[in-house]
Amino acid sequence: MEYSENIKVALQGLTDHKFRSFLTMLGIIFGVASVIAMLSIGEGAKREAIAKYQDLGVNNIIVREKDMSAAELEEVRTKFSPGLSLRDAEVIRDIVPGVSRIAAQAEVNAEVKYASQSVKSSVIGVTPEFYDILNYQIKEGEFITPIHYDAKHKVCVLGSGIAYALFQKEAPLGKMVKIEDQWLEVVGILENKALFTETVGELAARDLNTDVYVPLSMFLDRFSRGNVLASELQQLTIQVDNSDRLMETSTLIDEIIRRHHFGNEDYGIVIPLELLKQEEKERQIYNFLLGAIAAISLIVGGIGIMNIMLATVMERTREIGIRRAIGARKSDIMGQFVTEAVVISIAGGLIGVVLGVSLSLLVSVFTDVSTYIRLYSVIIAFAFSVIVGVVFGYLPAKNAANLKPVDSIRYE
Amino acid sequence: MSNLIEINHITKRYEMGDNVVMALQDVSLTIRQGEYLSIMGPSGSGKSTFMNILGCLDTPTTGEYKFRGVDVSHLNDDELSAMRNREIGFVFQNFNLLPKLDAAQNVELPLAYAGVPAAERRERAVRSLERVKLADRMHHRPSELSGGQRQRVAIARALVTNPGILLADEPTGALDSKTGIEIMRLFDELHQEGNTIILITHEQDIANYAIRNVYIKDGAIHYDRLNSQRTIVK
Ligand SMILES: Nc1ncnc2c1ncn2[C@@H]1O[C@H](COP(=O)(O)OP(=O)(O)OP(=O)(O)O)[C@@H](O)[C@H]1O
């Protein structure tokens, strides 16, 4: 018998008992849907993490001053720590191998004023390397250039949020803004950046779009600091040329700075790539659990198919007897019932794919869990459902094929 | 005419725990091409057991069953399936049509298992249905046909592979007497066209349509003789 006959018979059986077929498929439908949904949630989390750490730079080591109260600051000063300084940057550049660039930054919170507008902001003095090391994009104008830096120009680059708050529809480039008692010319506007939503080590969660960037040289000359004991710098971002050596390099940097700070731990080190790896490892366990749950639901779906198929075979004993009497071989009966199981699981798999994809989309639209559907996850889920059909259709089909024609033809 | 079927000393034992039933004991029978034969006997005499063996649904415990000179008593399952498909046309008391298939699809089914391509299958099924005068009902499902019509579809299905024998088990058992006579007339015609027919029944009236009567009792042949009072269907 040609195989297409089996498919025809199976489809016929499916449409003859629509409701029952649907119930049979239910397990497979939810199994496939949950596999897809869980894989897409896992993938979404992965992509989110990668995006987050990419912003911090996967080749970077970030050394940041600890957030200290006035009393704590006084204490470390009495213990001779000079705090984070340009000198730290120089020493690292001179001693540590494999460092390609270092960006230094100093910060102060200040009001930024233009015309009648006034916005609270972090004013950040940076070296020009900042732009190359961190994943910032300029929207208009230019970032702080070596010329600005060397000549200590009174210029600033605005985050997109603060640019809008100060200027609304006006064009900011070339305008003068006032910070503390200094007038600065706006030379650039940054692209919008995603919110930095969680605190990573010493890096506090905040909205980067309200920052204002100025040349560090000019900043150190002209801006007052909140506290006379304040360190020269708040952060060093160090880019290495080989991400495999991040750990060794950071250990070395840690030792150097600690020595220069006379053993005071008034700074912290963040390695974005290490954090990413760590997060990935944690997620792996979680993903494995999700996958196991999904796989179990698929297997339960398969058992559902087997259960109904066993009952179907009983119910159709007479039909099997008739087919055998007019010449069907065992293998024909076997093929027919396995095909029916596979057709049911394929149909269930297809519905499950649709459900799983919609579920993933719904989750990403209506919750703050982000999901990402990869084609391979759809293919895996679907292939799995077909395999489940074959595996769990096998036993009932074998039962059907092994019925003795003599007995089954007389079965009432 | 040549011997189509040769049965030599077959027995059939059923064992159920300690209980052993000899359903057939030392049965020998020869059937020639084109014969019209009835097998009659009381209930429990072994008719169904014998028919299962004749129809290659079952194999004898001992003895020899030759079909066209080939010993079929030791064939494996697939070979028995092929024998049933090619050489045996079953007609059952309760028709045994597949309820989800229409008349033509039912008749086509043996050809599908024989691997005949779809177009040829349909053509031969229609011809077979024409033979039993049911071509106009080919798209009806069994539930949409009368008992007599269902049995004629079953006969069309039995004929469609041009089998060596038509094996009919109480073919009129589920029909009223008038419809039963029509079916017997059809068998008569098929016999005249050269088909070999074996009729299994417990009714003398039905056995009387056959040319040769075999009587089984307690699993053995009691008599085997030509029918002197044959009923001729007008
Ligand atoms: N599968 C079986 N297992 C055990 N014993 C069986 C089996 N089939 C038939 N028998 C026994 O074999 C004997 C012959 O049975 P069989 O069915 O051939 O009789 P029959 O002539 O067809 O009777 P009826 O006219 O009532 O159909 C009976 O005693 C029956 O109980």
Ligand SMILES: [Mg+2]
């Ligand atoms: Mg019987």
